[in-house]
Amino acid sequence: MAHQSPAEIDNPTFGERFNAVAAWPMRVLFGLLETPFRALQRILGIGRMPYIFLLPNLAFFGIFVIVPLIINFAFSVTGGDELFLNERPYVGGEQYSYLADCGSYLDPQSCREDRFWRGIYNTITFVFFQVAFMVLFSLVTALILNREIRGRGFFRAAFFFPVLLSPVVVALIWKWILLRDGVLNAGLTSIGFERILFFVDPTWSMFWAIFVSIWAHMGFYTLILLAGLQAIPPDLYEAAEMDGTKRERVFWRITLPLLWPNLLVVIVLALIKAVQIFDEVFVLTGGGPGTATQFIVQYIYTTGFANQVQNFGLAAAASVVLGVVLFVLTLVQLAVTRRKEDG
Amino acid sequence: MADAQTASGRSIAGLLTARRGGASWHWTDVFTYVYLAFGVCLMFGPVLWLALSSFKTPAGLLEFPPTLLPLGQIEVEVDGHDKPLPLYKVTMEDGTVRELAQIRRIGIIAQMVDPNDPETSIRVPIASREPIREFRVAWENYTKPLERFNFLTYLNNSVIVTVVATLITLLINSMAAFGLAIYEFKGRNAVMLFVIGTLMIPITIILVPAYLVVTQLNMVNTLWAVILPGAATPTGVFLLRQYMLTLPRDLIEAARMDKASEWAIYWRIVLPLSLPAIAVLAIFSVMWRWNDFLWPLVVLNRSEVYTLQIGLNAFQGELDVQWHYVLAMTVVTLIPVALVFAFLQRFITTGIASTGMK
Numbered sequence: 115m116a117h118q119s120p121a122e123i124d125n126p127t128f129g130e131r132f133n134a135v136a137a138w139p140m141r142v143l144f145g146l147l148e149t150p151f152r153a154l155q156r157i158l159g160i161g162r163m164p165y166i167f168l169l170p171n172l173a174f175f176g177i178f179v180i181v182p183l184i185i186n187f188a189f190s191v192t193g194g195d196e197l198f199l200n201e202r203p204y205v206g207g208e209q210y211s212y213l214a215d216c217g218s219y220l221d222p223q224s225c226r227e228d229r230f231w232r233g234i235y236n237t238i239t240f241v242f243f244q245v246a247f248m249v250l251f252s253l254v255t256a257l258i259l260n261r262e263i264r265g266r267g268f269f270r271a272a273f274f275f276p277v278l279l280s281p282v283v284v285a286l287i288w289k290w291i292l293l294r295d296g297v298l299n300a301g302l303t304s305i306g307f308e309r310i311l312f313f314v315d316p317t318w319s320m321f322w323a324i325f326v327s328i329w330a331h332m333g334f335y336t337l338i339l340l341a342g343l344q345a346i347p348p349d350l351y352e353a354a355e356m357d358g359t360k361r362e363r364v365f366w367r368i369t370l371p372l373l374w375p376n377l378l379v380v381i382v383l384a385l386i387k388a389v390q391i392f393d394e395v396f397v398l399t400g401g402g403p404g405t406a407t408q409f410i411v412q413y414i415y416t417t418g419f420a421n422q423v424q425n426f427g428l429a430a431a432a433s434v435v436l437g438v439v440l441f442v443l444t445l446v447q448l449a450v451t452r453r454k455e456d457g
Numbered sequence: 458m459a460d461a462q463t464a465s466g467r468s469i470a471g472l473l474t475a476r477r478g479g480a481s482w483h484w485t486d487v488f489t490y491v492y493l494a495f496g497v498c499l500m501f502g503p504v505l506w507l508a509l510s511s512f513k514t515p516a517g518l519l520e521f522p523p524t525l526l527p528l529g530q531i532e533v534e535v536d537g538h539d540k541p542l543p544l545y546k547v548t549m550e551d552g553t554v555r556e557l558a559q560i561r562r563i564g565i566i567a568q569m570v571d572p573n574d575p576e577t578s579i580r581v582p583i584a585s586r587e588p589i590r591e592f593r594v595a596w597e598n599y600t601k602p603l604e605r606f607n608f609l610t611y612l613n614n615s616v617i618v619t620v621v622a623t624l625i626t627l628l629i630n631s632m633a634a635f636g637l638a639i640y641e642f643k644g645r646n647a648v649m650l651f652v653i654g655t656l657m658i659p660i661t662i663i664l665v666p667a668y669l670v671v672t673q674l675n676m677v678n679t680l681w682a683v684i685l686p687g688a689a690t691p692t693g694v695f696l697l698r699q700y701m702l703t704l705p706r707d708l709i710e711a712a713r714m715d716k717a718s719e720w721a722i723y724w725r726i727v728l729p730l731s732l733p734a735i736a737v738l739a740i741f742s743v744m745w746r747w748n749d750f751l752w753p754l755v756v757l758n759r760s761e762v763y764t765l766q767i768g769l770n771a772f773q774g775e776l777d778v779q780w781h782y783v784l785a786m787t788v789v790t791l792i793p794v795a796l797v798f799a800f801l802q803r804f805i806t807t808g809i810a811s812t813g814m815k
Contacts (some may be wrong), residue, residue, distance in 0.1 A: 167636030
């Protein structure tokens with residue numbers, strides 16, 4: 115500081131100037147808010163100040179999360195197509211029994227609200243395959259990225275970046291590839307296969323729904339597993355190497371047991387996300403062909419908002435069902451994380 | 458040629474087989490590189506394909522099989538014709554190949570003309586001609602939507618939602634985190650439990666009642682309907698509180714001694730010290746808001762208030778999809794996220810790795 119020339123003191127760098135400009139609104143805001151807060155502190159005393167700091171956030175929570183959570187039940191036990199609760203007649207458990215009215219629970223066709231049951235069965239199929247392959251591929255990718263490879267940062271970024279893309283962008287990227295005249299069909303015809311109309315075939319649509327959602331979210335789970343792998347003490351591996359232990363054995367005896375808590379967390383997180391699948395698939399397939407890729411959240415959305423007659427009661431009842439499923443999964447998650455933290 | 462190939466083959470093989478301590482090969486070594494190569498293609502390929510395609514003309518997009526690069530047909534001015542004519546390479550009946558411009562096409566016969574001899578027209582079957590193309594970028598895919606559609610409005614709405622919502626989130630979340638981290642007060646654990654509990658309530662299960670609340674507040678089809686409901690993120694409170702717990706308490710005690718108000722302690726001491734955590738939350742919030750889909754889809758029904766995501770979805774759902782515009786707009790939607798990723802990747806990955814949230 116002593117040998118700084120006067121010129122440098124007089125001419126602040128760009129960064130300093132930027133900070134000065136950026137700090138100005140902060141200072142104004144501080145001035146504006148300080149007086150009322152100081153007054154509040156004088157009136158209430160310092161002991162009540164934490165409530166003041168919590169108030170805005172809790173107010174938002176209350177209005178937009180807690181109140182809706184409670185009136186969701188009110189919606190699910192009333193009928194009609196009015197939005198305001200005082201105009202809706204009480205119908206008791208009618209919405210629920212309507213949803214549950216099935217000849218056989220194994221056959222959506224036999225249900226009065228067959229779209230709901232199709233949604234459930236599609237969601238189960240989706241969750242099963244998506245979570246299984248998601249965990250498998252994230253694990254393999256994490257194991258590979260954990261090795262000493264050149265350009266690891268680059269490869270990690272390559273697998274991670276789709277996580278940041280919006281579901282609409284992800285869906286459009288793949289839709290463009292999978293269209294009738296898309297590049298994938300061009301590839302297929304060039305090696306002598308017939309064109310496949312992916313979005314007309316129910317099985318292919320489900321396949322791509324699963325594939326695209328894995329493509330988009332795999333990086334997130336890979337990152338969690340990679341953090342878990344890097345937390346395994348290296349001496350264990352060194353000891354194994356000295357003993358000349360085979361790699362397969364090292365994996366089954368050291369890596370997998372020590373990674374298991376992280377793997378459980380990943381499985382449960384992936385389950386919670388997969389049950390709520392909507393965005394990418396809605397843009398990619400629109401739930402089609404027919405109802406082949408319509409999932410439970412899309413059922414709630416169309417029933418409550420997109421259909422000609424907005425059936426809020428039925429949508430609310432369905433979301434209560436979904437809420438119960440998620441609640442159970444969350445309890446599992448809490449148990450799993452607690453066990454992980456306890457070691 | 459053969460020498461060069463073997464030389465390069467040897468050097469690549471040498472690079473791949475170079476191993477620490479001369480340990481022997483293991484199948485996982487081969488698998489690693491095959492997997493990585495395949496993975497990079499699978500992750501980047503689709504995005505590159507989108508970007509390349511977005512520069513193609515509508516005619517170029519219709520081609521099957523598609524060309525890799527955006528190409529456009531060369532057009533030439535010919536005397537006696539007002540408009541430029543498309544140029545073709547024509548194989549004549551005697552086997553010679555000539556470059557001819559097409560005047561019009563009648564059924565399977567094309568009426569062509571030699572640009573150097575505009576007087577005589579030549580009739581050729583269309584099967585014997587092939588368009589002459591050059592590399593051409595269709596910038597109009599990007600500029601047209603700006604003029605013709607509400608694209609700028611969508612962009613504007615998305616920016617407003619993202620910026621305003623992130624500012625509100627940062628303010629109220631950091632205040633709540635400050636309250637929970639710095640003070641001992643009655644009910645603190647209850648509030649903390651409440652915060653963790655609400656962490657698990659996704660919008661998917663309260664769609665209908667949340668819509669009712671927003672309607673009651675007269676916010677449907679305004680940007681506030683998208684901004685406010687998600688502002689009080691439990692994730693943010695949790696993340697900031699954990700960070701603030703690590704700050705030295707002496708600093709706060711010293712400030713109290715100097716008669717600083719609680720607000721001054723929050724604003725002047727704790728906030729600046731929590732900047733790293735606030736930066737992580739800011740990045741997350743920007744991503745959440747920019748990419749938000751289901752909730753805006755429910756509460757925004759008029760085109761003037763659409764965000765980019767909703768507008769893009771509406772475009773791609775039209776009966777006659779204008780893919781050349783959709784692709785270009787998708788690229789524009791992707792750019793902010795790509796920039797965030799390029800510059801702030803480290804923040805994001807450490808943020809996710811340490812909180813397990815996104």
